Amino acid sequence: MKLETLNFQLPPGWSARTLSALRAKLLAWFDRHRRDLPWRADRDPYRVWVSEVMLQQTTVAAVVPYFDRFVAAFPTVGALAAADEQDVLKLWAGLGYYRRARHLHAAAKRLVADHPGGLPDDPAVWAALPGVGRYILGAVLSQAFDRRLPIVEANSLRVLARLFGHRGDPREGPGKAWVWAAAGAVLPAKRAGDFNQALMELGALVCTPANPRCRQCPLAKVCVANRYDLQAVIPPPKKAKDIVLVNEVAVAVRDRDKVLLCQRPADANRWQNMWEVPHAPVRDDEPPAEAASRVAKELTGLVVEPGAELLTVKHGVTRYAITMTCVEAAVRGGAFARGSYAAGRWLAPAELADYPVSSPQRKLIAALTTPPAQRRLF
Ligand code: SF4
Structure with a gap:
């Protein structure tokens, strides 16, 4: 950080005094206007860490209830390290970016094994943990230990x-280096964690x-x-992503009063080890019912008879805009075969909520658990 801040130039007319007045004003403003958030109750490094991991790519309002449930279930890093990954994922389900939860869990295990005395005030240790990049490192160590480390x-x-009137794009290339240098240069010697939070x-x-x-x-x-x-x-608008439209079918396979839920493998491209109603892209001009039969056979080995369309869920994953049509289907032959999935379980509707699933799957499962009087499925 020291080297970077040397490259940072204050705007014309600014002096060291301007900078220290700015720091004092921003900290005073923060003391008056800071929101009362659950992770701000103390400087417990574990709680700061969990909150910062959850807050990446997610709003404060969305995070608060997840944070409260998570720290109630796992109040210490030791409790998190000892937890089953399925329980961690279940408490994360709906927040998205599930790799964050897996990394948090893996890092907790490593910290407990290597630092039984408590979470260390050591940037080198944190930097070597899975899921800890420059932002998390600066956020945790500045807030919990008042280390003078920047965040962006x-x-x-x-x-x-x-x-500072920076006209380039601070999200990439030289602009990114500039903004990290600026974040380091403005940090006061004391209350670095509060100052970082004040900027945010x-x-x-x-x-x-x-x-x-x-x-x-x-x-x-x-x-x-x-x-x-x-x-x-300032800053210039983000470059628009090239959005790819994808149509998917999800097939809710039933066998009498049970529905098939499948677990994604540990090496899946996303949602690893989480559970879902089988789904896959629809081929060009393929009707949903036909797609449902094909997808059931390809992913689970089961022969099914498609029924009604249950609902359509629209959601986005990175640059993909996905429209997922869920079709209910009755099993008519075959046996569940692992391959695409690590496991499959036949579950009563009430049991479906016990499994960690992604947000779009949660909507689908909510429809599946609607009382039979309101639907035709069960
Ligand atoms: S642009 Fe932002 S930082 Fe500058 S005065 Fe307005 S609110 Fe404050």
Whole structure:
């Protein structure tokens, strides 16, 4: 970090005094306006770590109930390390990016084995853990141990780019190096964790992507974007992803009053070890019922007779916009064969909720567990 901050240039007219006044103002603003969030109750490194992992790619509002349930079930790193992965995934189900949960679990095991005395204040140890990148490292060590380590995420990136009037894209290339250098340069010697949180909080509450509330901003007097009215163009808009449209069929195979739920293998490209109603892309011009029969046979070895369409779920995964049509089907022959899946279980509707599933599958399972009087399936 030291080397990077040497490359950081303050805007014209700024002095060390400007910088220290800025730090004091932002910290004072944070002390007055910080949201009362469950992971801010103390500086317990375990709770800070869990919250920061959950907050990656996810909003504060979505994270709060997940965080509360997770730390109630696993109140310490030891409890998390001793947990079964299926229980960890179940408590994560719906938050998305499940690799985060698996990494958190694996890292907890390693920390408990190597550091039985407690979570260490050692960047080298944290940097070697699965799932710990530069952001998590800085967030945990600055907040829990007051280490002077920077963080950059979407909110602080926007604040820093506007504050210093950086016109390039701070998300990639030289702009990315610049924003990390800026984040390091603005950090005070003390209260680094609070300052990091203050930058993020200002971005979330005041320096919002559209219509920032500059009149209420503690940095307004020195902010370059505010002075030159550049808020709308700094940072530049994200490049649009090339979206790929995918149609899928999910087949809810029933055998009398049971439904087949399958476990994805540990080496699946995503949702590893989680459970699901079998699903796969539909071929061009393939009717859903025909696709359901084919998918059931290919993925499970079962011969099925398709029935009604149950529901359609739309969701996005990375650059894929997926429309998944769920078809119910009765088993007519064959036996479940592992291959595409690590396991298959025939479950009563009430048991389906006990398994970790992704968000789109949760919607599908909610439809499957609707009382029989309201549906035709059971
Ligand atoms: S003055 Fe406006 S643009 Fe500058 S940091 Fe504050 S809210 Fe953002």
